Amino acid sequence: MNAMKRNVWLLSGCQALMNSGNSLLIATSALVGYRLAADKSLATLPLALQFLTSMLTTIPASFLMKAIGRRAGFVVGTLLGLAGAALAAWGIVAGNFIYFCVAAAFIGALNGFGTYYRFAAADVADADYRSRAISYVMAGGVVAAFIGPNLAHWTSDWLSGIEFAGSYLSLLGIYGLSLVVLLCVRIPPPTAAHAHAHGRPLSVIARQPAFIVALAGGALGFGVMALVMTATPLAMHQHAHVFADTAFVIEWHLLGMFAPSFFTGHLIRRFGVLNVMLAGVVLNIGCVAVNLAGTEVAHFWAALTLLGVGWNFLFIGGTTLLTETYTESEKAKAQALNDFLVFTVITAASLSAGALQYHLGWRAVNLGVVPLIIVILAAILWLKQVRRVQARALAGTVGVD
DSSP: OOHHHHHHHHHHHHHHHHHHHHHHHHHHHHHHHHHHOSSGGGTTHHHHHHHHHHHHHHHHHHHHHHHHOHHHHHHHHHHHHHHHHHHHHHHHHHTOHHHHHHHHHHHHHHHHHHTTHHHHHHHHSOGGGHHHHHHHHHTTHHHHHHHHHHHHHHHTTSSTTSTTHHHHHHHHHHHHHHHHHHTTOOOOOOOHHHHHOOOSOHHHHHTSHHHHHHHIIIIIHHHHHHHHHHHHHHHHHHTTOOHHHHHHHHHHHHHHHHTTHHHHHHHHHHHOHHHHHHHHHHHHHHHHHHHHHOOSHHHHHHHHHHHHHHHHHHHHHHHHHHTTSOOGGGHHHHHHHHHHHHHHHHHHHHHHHHHHHHHTOHHHHHHHTHHHHHHHHHHHHHHHHHHHHHHHHHHHHHHHO
């Protein structure tokens, strides 16, 4: 295996370990919040704070990595995750909702750094391998689909009488292992020229049609996923499904999110990025339809699996499209803006999920994502039309010449 592919697979391992922690939080944090919070509508506040801190961390993380390098930045983020895991376990033991919320925020900071694993893969890959490198790093989530929910289930009673405290103690091992893997990664350090170059103004980069659609697919696609996914454990609990069933549904949802990554890059190369993103929209529509059809475990399982695959197509498609919109000297600010806005949408969606589910119910949660899906669909169709017009104009110019 050459050095490029070795680094891509090591980054995939780091992504897998980080997402294992995320999937554990997805499966448990709303339930822990529901038990610890006096106001039950705030059950998803810890998860929302995780996304909020991720949002607030993305911009400084990007510029810190531009200055000190990707690997050093990932180490900083992982240390924050270790602190968060320890504090979360203590918060559960102490029965303190505030401690648990602060811990979720620390873990969110880890995600603010870790969101750049996919861009690090793009950095180490050549142009022909780039979409596959992004896909393979995201495929690390397949491991997380098994580890996170199952680890939450297996370790939930480690500390007798204190449900889920052991689950968060287990995160210390996961994040510690991630540090070891990071020591083996070799990512080219930023050159002095790129560290001090500025490129085009961010407003110019962000006005490109491809940037707008990449953002719509990544941010709004993530918002749809976060709103439905965050509310799912609460909805299943309120419909009297046991936690083992919830863990099963979340496991398959995460498989849907990450297993397609082994071939999403190939699909993009064969059918085009916009067509793959359109397929993601169709799958999101299918998720809503299944969720509205019933509340048995089979409905939750099928809908969340469709939701996961739809997210994969939209997010990897959006990331691939984004890499077409900036130069090397512009990547820090372009990536930072993209991921800041992605996590802004995720934060709003995850915070809204608890309130929508508690006050209005599961049907309202699913109807609430329909406008977002429509916007994503319109954006993709708009860019397809823009590119058709540009292609005709170019053909006409060539014909005149």
